[in-house]
Structures are given as structure tokens and as C-alpha cells.
Amino acid sequence: MTDKRKSKILRRELEFEREALVHTDAVYRMALRMTKNRADAEDLVQETFLKAYRFWDSFEKGSNCRAWLFKILTNLFITSYHKKAKEKQQFAYDDVESYYLYNQMEAGNDKQLLSDPEHMLFNQLLDDDVRKAIEELPEDFRMVVVLSFVEGFSYQEIADIVGIQLGTVKSRLHRGRKLLQKSLWQYAVRRGIVKGKSG
Amino acid sequence: MDCKQALMKLYNYLDNELSPEDYSEVEAHLKTCKKCFAKAQYERIIQEVVRKRCQTDPVPISLKTEIIARIRQLDNISQKNSSDNNRNFFFRP
Known part of the structure; x- marks a missing residue:
């Protein structure tokens, strides 16, 4: 691998850390409210950030990163965790x-x-x-x-x-x-x- | 604006989701109506209480470090794949 490629990856990581990972606490607390337990919340947060990192190039720089992360989080929650916590209660x-x-x-x-x-x-x-x-x-x-x-x-x-x-x-x-x-x-x-x- | 109209718009008012005209009308009503003002205060406090109390959960210290580690792992895999591809390219028979 070339030095150029190495430094490109490093720059990408630093950028992601500065723009996205600063929202870790907020994303975790949302995950905790939704999953209701720490272990699932941690997994959900990790999945959220890994997915965000994979799609980092498609994130429009300068737009609302926090909202983008919450969108990924809620999508993941709805598709992966939602079924786990089947809520059968009826709410009047x-x-x-x-x-x-x-x-x-x-x-x-x-x-x-x-x-x-x-x-x-x-x-x-x-x-x-x-x-x-x-x-x-x-x-x-x-x-x-x-x-x-x-x-x-x-x-x-x-x-x-x-x-x-x-x-x-x-x-x-x-x-x-x-x-x-x-x-x-x-x-x-x-x-x-x-x-x-x-x- | 009467109480009924004000209360219908109160949540949108509290969430800053009203047009400037509607916002001013609700605000004017709240200044003159003690009861609606009290209701608005209650709603404000509830929102604030929820916001504050939901921000006190301790976040695991290691969480960010673990995410960074997994990202690096991901990058290493892609680096490895990429250098394998290069090697395949250069050493293609």
C-alpha cells in the first residue's frame, strides 16, 4: 500500500472522529432509551458508527451530521432491534x-x-x-x-x-x-x- | 385568540413550530391568560425535566475507543485487500 493511500485513510479517520464521533454520547443515550439496556445500546451504537463510517463518503459534508447519525441509528433499531422487543401491550x-x-x-x-x-x-x-x-x-x-x-x-x-x-x-x-x-x-x-x- | 385556540397551538408554540404571526398571537394570549400560561409552564418544565434527566446516563468510557478500534480494523482489512489486489495485478501471470 502506498503512503498516499495510507495518509488518505488516516485523514478520513480523523475527519470521521472530528465530525461524527463527537456525537457518541448523544447517540448512545438515544440507543439506551430505545433498547432499554446497556449491552444492546452499546451494540447498536457500534453498528451505527461502523455503518456511518462505511458510508462516510456519501455523507454530504457540512450538512447535519448528528441528524444523519440518528437516522442510521433509528433505521438500524427499526430493522434489527424492533422485532426483539415485541410490544404487545395496547395503549389507550x-x-x-x-x-x-x-x-x-x-x-x-x-x-x-x-x-x-x-x-x-x-x-x-x-x-x-x-x-x-x-x-x-x-x-x-x-x-x-x-x-x-x-x-x-x-x-x-x-x-x-x-x-x-x-x-x-x-x-x-x-x-x-x-x-x-x-x-x-x-x-x-x-x-x-x-x-x-x-x- | 381564545383559550381553545391557544391550547390547540400550544405544543407547536413550545416546539418553535409556529409561523411568526401565530407565535405572537399565542404569546399575547399567554400574557393575558393565567391558566393557559400555567399550562404552558407545566409543559415547558416537563420537557426540561425529561431533557435533563435523560442526559445523566453515564456513557461507557471505552465505547468511543472500541468504535475507533473497529474502524481501524475495517481500514486494515480494506488496506490488506487493496494491497492484495495490487499484488495480484503486478504478479498476474
Whole structure:
């Protein structure tokens, strides 16, 4: 192999490290939310970056590398991991009202909770409660909620990443929000932070 | 804009997905309506809580190193194949 080729490969590796591997933490956390376990998340992240590296020449330099990596990750998850985690539960998300948490607080008429929800409710929940509430969401909803809430992608970016219509992003996000709020409320009840039915 | 209209647009407002005109209208409503403002605050806090709590998972220190190692391995294989091809080319009978 020539020195020229060697230095070309080295340059490619360095470029990939600088542009793509800086997103390792974000990609890992998304993988963890989706697979729900560390071993699968690590495998998924490795597969994502290896695939990204193989197709690095087709990545349009200067465009959004993070979004491109998330697209690879979600595709891999849908094709390889999705089947593993067959979710058979039915979610009655349409029974859950919008602004669920606020409405529960209002119904409970707890003035402190209503006026300072951040300290009186959310700060009392454990990191694990919040993460579990996310992980309990059905896969399709979880994906868009994490991409929006955690990663801050726009609706259009999410549509491109997941490969769905803009309207589907909106409806999944809306339903995901409702279910998430119900779940957070249930954790708050279980922890004794608020009074109410946890079922 | 009344409460019903504002609440219909609230999620898009919070996600910065409204036109500037709609955005201003929702914002104007939130300034005058305590209840809708409180709902918006709740939604903002929930988003923030989820964002923060989902960013505290420790990332395995070795993960990046392992990815780099696998990439190098991939490159070595392709280098090897390429030099084999060259050799085949030069030593073709």
C-alpha cells in the first residue's frame, strides 16, 4: 500500500472522529432509551458508527451530521432491534387527556403544587422514574419524544430521521406527551409526592 | 385568540413550530391568560425535566475507543485487500 493511500485513510479517520464521533454520547443515550439496556445500546451504537463510517463518503459534508447519525441509528433499531422487543401491550392513549399533569394538579387543588411544580413535583422524582416513564412509552412514540425533547430536533428533522410524514410526527408527539404525563403522574403518586390513584 | 385556540397551538408554540404571526398571537394570549400560561409552564418544565434527566446516563468510557478500534480494523482489512489486489495485478501471470 502506498503512503498516499495510507495518509488518505488516516485523514478520513480523523475527519470521521472530528465530525461524527463527537456525537457518541448523544447517540448512545438515544440507543439506551430505545433498547432499554446497556449491552444492546452499546451494540447498536457500534453498528451505527461502523455503518456511518462505511458510508462516510456519501455523507454530504457540512450538512447535519448528528441528524444523519440518528437516522442510521433509528433505521438500524427499526430493522434489527424492533422485532426483539415485541410490544404487545395496547395503549389507550386516546383516553388520556391533553395537559394531563396540569389537570390532575388542578383537580387535586394543591396550591403549592400548582404554583411551584418544579420543586414540589418534578425535582422530587428520581432520574430513574423519569427515564422509566420514557421507556414505558410505546416505541414509535418514544422515538419522537426523545428526538424532540432530548435532542431538540425540529418536526421536519424528525420526519426525515424516522422516515415518516410530518403529520405523523405531530400526532405521535402529542400522544407520547399525554402518555408520558400520565406515567410521570403515576410515579409521583407511587412516591407519595402527590395524592391520587396510581392505576 | 381564545383559550381553545391557544391550547390547540400550544405544543407547536413550545416546539418553535409556529409561523411568526401565530407565535405572537399565542404569546399575547399567554400574557393575558393565567391558566393557559400555567399550562404552558407545566409543559415547558416537563420537557426540561425529561431533557435533563435523560442526559445523566453515564456513557461507557471505552465505547468511543472500541468504535475507533473497529474502524481501524475495517481500514486494515480494506488496506490488506487493496494491497492484495495490487499484488495480484503486478504478479498476474
